[in-house]
Amino acid sequence: MPPARKPDPGRRSERSRQAVLAAARELVAEVGYTKVTIEAIAARAGVGKQTIYRWWPSKGAVVFDSFLALSQEADDDAMALPDTGDLEADLKTVMRATVAEFADPAFEAPIRALNTEIITDPGLAAQYREKLAAPVDAVKKERLRSAQRAGQLAADADLDLVLEVLYAPLYQRWLHRSGPLTPEYADALVEVTLRAFAP
Amino acid sequence: MPPARKPDPGRRSERSRQAVLAAARELVAEVGYTKVTIEAIAARAGVGKQTIYRWWPSKGAVVFDSFLALSQEADDDAMALPDTGDLEADLKTVMRATVAEFADPAFEAPIRALNTEIITDPGLAAQYREKLAAPVDAVKKERLRSAQRAGQLAADADLDLVLEVLYAPLYQRWLHRSGPLTPEYADALVEVTLRAFAP
Amino acid sequence: MPPARKPDPGRRSERSRQAVLAAARELVAEVGYTKVTIEAIAARAGVGKQTIYRWWPSKGAVVFDSFLALSQEADDDAMALPDTGDLEADLKTVMRATVAEFADPAFEAPIRALNTEIITDPGLAAQYREKLAAPVDAVKKERLRSAQRAGQLAADADLDLVLEVLYAPLYQRWLHRSGPLTPEYADALVEVTLRAFAP
Amino acid sequence: MPPARKPDPGRRSERSRQAVLAAARELVAEVGYTKVTIEAIAARAGVGKQTIYRWWPSKGAVVFDSFLALSQEADDDAMALPDTGDLEADLKTVMRATVAEFADPAFEAPIRALNTEIITDPGLAAQYREKLAAPVDAVKKERLRSAQRAGQLAADADLDLVLEVLYAPLYQRWLHRSGPLTPEYADALVEVTLRAFAP
DNA sequence: TACTAACCGAGACGGTACGTCTGGTCTTGAG
DNA sequence: CTCAAGACCAGACGTACCGTCTCGGTTAGTA
Structure with a gap:
């Protein structure tokens, strides 16, 4: 059995990552969490679905990450x-x-x-x-x-x-x-x- | 717009209602709420899907009702x-x-x-x-x-x-x-x- | 086993029969045969579905009868x-x-x-x-x-x-x-x- | 109105196409045309329903195509x-x-x-x-x-x-x-x- | 005049299939 | 090798009809 190919974080596109997180944030705000779909995030971010599935295990994880990113900006300020x-x-x-x-x-x-x-x-x-x-x-x-x-x-x-x-x-x-x-x-x-x- | 035909509660089948609520309760316990589907509830209850859609607006409402029914049994006891x-x-x-x-x-x-x-x-x-x-x-x-x-x-x-x-x-x-x-x-x-x- | 109750043609409502045939004719003309449904015929005719199922074996039979009725009017004329x-x-x-x-x-x-x-x-x-x-x-x-x-x-x-x-x-x-x-x-x-x- | 996304025939799976046509032919022979359903064709062919809806507009078109394919084999022979x-x-x-x-x-x-x-x-x-x-x-x-x-x-x-x-x-x-x-x-x-x- | 048996409109029921949507995987071609 | 794109299998969605089954309410014909 091959050792379950994992993606190489070194090659990860920062551009795509940011686009996905931004799209997730926007969509949650626009249509509500339950109506957000991975497909919609991918489309909005201009990213292939596979790129999302490669790096995140679930919709929840993507959305969570998008909040994380937000809060870490905030940390610098009001901490x-x-x-x-x-x-x-x-x-x-x-x-x-x-x-x-x-x-x-x-x-x-x-x-x-x-x-x-x-x-x-x-x-x-x-x-x-x-x-x-x-x-x-x-x-x-x-x-x-x-x-x-x-x-x-x-x-x-x-x-x-x-x-x-x-x-x-x-x-x-x-x-x-x-x-x-x-x-x-x-x-x-x-x-x-x-x-x-x-x- | 037509006056949005509403079902007549007088003709509602108590048998079906109970079967749906029981099926919902069982399925939530077995596979977890998010994996429960209306189709599965209908199948388990031996009921047509339309019978569920006729009387409940959403999966959440069905499951909620099934909890309600449970708690009302409990009320008689441990209140x-x-x-x-x-x-x-x-x-x-x-x-x-x-x-x-x-x-x-x-x-x-x-x-x-x-x-x-x-x-x-x-x-x-x-x-x-x-x-x-x-x-x-x-x-x-x-x-x-x-x-x-x-x-x-x-x-x-x-x-x-x-x-x-x-x-x-x-x-x-x-x-x-x-x-x-x-x-x-x-x-x-x-x-x-x-x-x-x-x- | 009871002798498979058959409807009594003597009690048949001529009013309903005519309404069904007329509705069938109109609907075929309006939406095309394949899109005509028994439910629609019943609704248009102001008739219960069972009244149709009681007297005709299939949608085809209803529509056929509606043509028959038409042609028999015509017979008097252009025969x-x-x-x-x-x-x-x-x-x-x-x-x-x-x-x-x-x-x-x-x-x-x-x-x-x-x-x-x-x-x-x-x-x-x-x-x-x-x-x-x-x-x-x-x-x-x-x-x-x-x-x-x-x-x-x-x-x-x-x-x-x-x-x-x-x-x-x-x-x-x-x-x-x-x-x-x-x-x-x-x-x-x-x-x-x-x-x-x-x- | 968006430009009605069309599928790209270049990416079409020949494997699926053949499986659908074969399933359609078999089912028409087995149960008769009117009783054939798209769901049954998809199931028999081991294909998602969407794959049928993507490439054919109607049941009639699928069945027709399956006849076409048949006759084109025959052409080589008895023409x-x-x-x-x-x-x-x-x-x-x-x-x-x-x-x-x-x-x-x-x-x-x-x-x-x-x-x-x-x-x-x-x-x-x-x-x-x-x-x-x-x-x-x-x-x-x-x-x-x-x-x-x-x-x-x-x-x-x-x-x-x-x-x-x-x-x-x-x-x-x-x-x-x-x-x-x-x-x-x-x-x-x-x-x-x-x-x-x-x- | 009452009884009663059928039909009647209405519509809920258990189901099947529809055509659409999304999930998660796989394939192709460009960079 | 990653990526955007998107076809693929799978299956749930909510809707439309199917044909059957009560419901009351007429409406005969019989008593």
């Missing part, structure tokens, strides 16, 4: 959290911003699409945690550690749990559309969390 | 929460049971499938909240109100928020596979929540 | 052939009329439809010969016998064969569209036939 | 007519052979099917005349011209008309099943035709 010394104020600022972001209809479709795939495909879920969630969480935890040192948060608090209590309710409300996402709601989550993990 | 007078103990019991339920691989596929559809389709999300989530939440809130009367929970606590803080982290961990679902985790969530909403 | 004493002149008159009839686009669709079914279904072919062709042929043969008595045709000529030689070429040309149907062609067929069967 | 110098004897030989051929039940189904389609579809009728009828007629006319030179047929006879008078009655009898096809009938047609077109 910093405010630290005024007042944890509650800082968290409220961040949470209100998050609420606003979720309300933006341009983010709606792609993020829901992303979640659809993550729920279904454990491989993509792992990549999501590693490549997208982890870096963002690291920054947040850094701010929380700063608060612990300042005595504004219990020193033995499990920071992963803190982030979950802070964000998961917001995230779930948005996903299930089970309630309004208001600045007041953002504030309430911060207050609840700080009371739960008070020193 | 009661323990009330020993000790809120923390009672909640831990419930949360540990929830954790165990999520760990059951037989629940894995259908519930992930359900979430996939809910995220995408606002109509199904609304039905989900109304028909599935609301009744369950009502029971839980009843227990919480009992605790408020007993002085174990802040009298002015927003019960929807309490439930979110309690359940959303667990739910998110499971959906994203972002951490282990252990009895200890269940306990921790209960403790954190009670501290946050202490009287 | 006579000219007999001026000059066989050649009389036949040319008749053949030129036939050519003109075939050229009428309103006759095109139904007659082609009729032939399609006759070719395929031996039962309909038998009915066609008996109910439609035979009466017309009888009239023509009567004229030929008159010509035999007048010494304008061989006394021992096989009249079926005479009619075939006279009409089959015309009929075939029309069916296969293998040549123009002109008055001259009609004349030529008469002349050829008379020479072949000259006394 | 010769006897020419003993005696026109009457030669024509009787040929007509009796034709009668025998029509009596063969193996030819029954396909040829009736062919006629069904030709009657309905002008495009196929044109193809039929050009690809199937014309070559055969050319050979026959050659024999007739030889007879004209030999003084056995009127020098000014319209050979198309001669062939029609000779064959159309036979053809019509068979199509309509309006009479027996016997060797005597074949002889009678030859005699009638020769008398009609005697020098």
Whole structure:
């Protein structure tokens, strides 16, 4: 048996890769994730279908990669959290911003699409945690550690749990559309969390 | 435009309806939601495809209905929460049971499938909240109100928020596979929540 | 076993029968025989499908019956052939009329439809010969016998064969569209036939 | 409107083409033309349905092509007519052979099917005349011209008309099943035709 | 005058096939 | 060897009809 010919990444066309990712992003925004097809991505990108199948295992992987590429551009910019010394104020600022972001209809479709795939495909879920969630969480935890040192948060608090209590309710409300996402709601989550993990 | 002929529900075959819902449930469990096809459901149910298209608008709606039917059977049974007078103990019991339920691989596929559809389709999300989530939440809130009367929970606590803080982290961990679902985790969530909403 | 309930012709609704035949005729003219469906006939006639299936065995039978009904109206009128004493002149008159009839686009669709079914279904072919062709042929043969008595045709000529030689070429040309149907062609067929069967 | 993408015949798979035509021929022989479906042809041929729809516009066209392919094999063989110098004897030989051929039940189904389609579809009728009828007629006319030179047929006879008078009655009898096809009938047609077109 | 048996319009049912669309693989020709 | 292009096999999609089967509601003819 021949050793299962794998493509040689060295020869990969960067031009095609970019075109595919751009086409994927555009199509998800235009027609919604479920209606995007590999054929349409290939056609829009001016690329043969085989070129996509050669380098990505599934539609989900292509779309995921296109988000990854997007976020890595963003990383250079907004990867910093405010630290005024007042944890509650800082968290409220961040949470209100998050609420606003979720309300933006341009983010709606792609993020829901992303979640659809993550729920279904454990491989993509792992990549999501590693490549997208982890870096963002690291920054947040850094701010929380700063608060612990300042005595504004219990020193033995499990920071992963803190982030979950802070964000998961917001995230779930948005996903299930089970309630309004208001600045007041953002504030309430911060207050609840700080009371739960008070020193 | 003709007035979009609608089927007459009075003539609907209950036999076929049940067969379709049963087939849908079985197939989702066997091959996973995305690989289920309307053709397969029709074949398994011994039903013409048109009979499905006549009464349901989409695959998601069929599968959702099949879950609904399931849960309504369950309602007759386990619709009661323990009330020993000790809120923390009672909640831990419930949360540990929830954790165990999520760990059951037989629940894995259908519930992930359900979430996939809910995220995408606002109509199904609304039905989900109304028909599935609301009744369950009502029971839980009843227990919480009992605790408020007993002085174990802040009298002015927003019960929807309490439930979110309690359940959303667990739910998110499971959906994203972002951490282990252990009895200890269940306990921790209960403790954190009670501290946050202490009287 | 019950004696295979047959419908009682006594209770048959003449109203429905007429409506079905009229609808069939109209639809064949409008969309062509192959595109006519029983459902469409029933809908157009304002009749339940079962009413058609009760009284006719197939779409072909319905359409055939609708032609039969038409022709029987016509019988009262034009069932006579000219007999001026000059066989050649009389036949040319008749053949030129036939050519003109075939050229009428309103006759095109139904007659082609009729032939399609006759070719395929031996039962309909038998009915066609008996109910439609035979009466017309009888009239023509009567004229030929008159010509035999007048010494304008061989006394021992096989009249079926005479009619075939006279009409089959015309009929075939029309069916296969293998040549123009002109008055001259009609004349030529008469002349050829008379020479072949000259006394 | 986009320019209606056409398939590139250069890339067409000869393998698939042959498999489709063979499957079509077999199925028409086995179950009859009207009961043949595109799905069945595709399945039998081991071909995707799209491959049929890509290259043929209709079931009729596929079946017609399968006949065409058959006849082109036959052309190499029997494309010769006897020419003993005696026109009457030669024509009787040929007509009796034709009668025998029509009596063969193996030819029954396909040829009736062919006629069904030709009657309905002008495009196929044109193809039929050009690809199937014309070559055969050319050979026959050659024999007739030889007879004209030999003084056995009127020098000014319209050979198309001669062939029609000779064959159309036979053809019509068979199509309509309006009479027996016997060797005597074949002889009678030859005699009638020769008398009609005697020098 | 009531009963009752059939037909009637309507339309849901289990099916088959349609013609289209997409998935994922394979082939061709250019660079 | 990669790439764009696109034909290929496979099979699901949603629609249209098939022929059968209830449903109530007329509409006879019988009692």
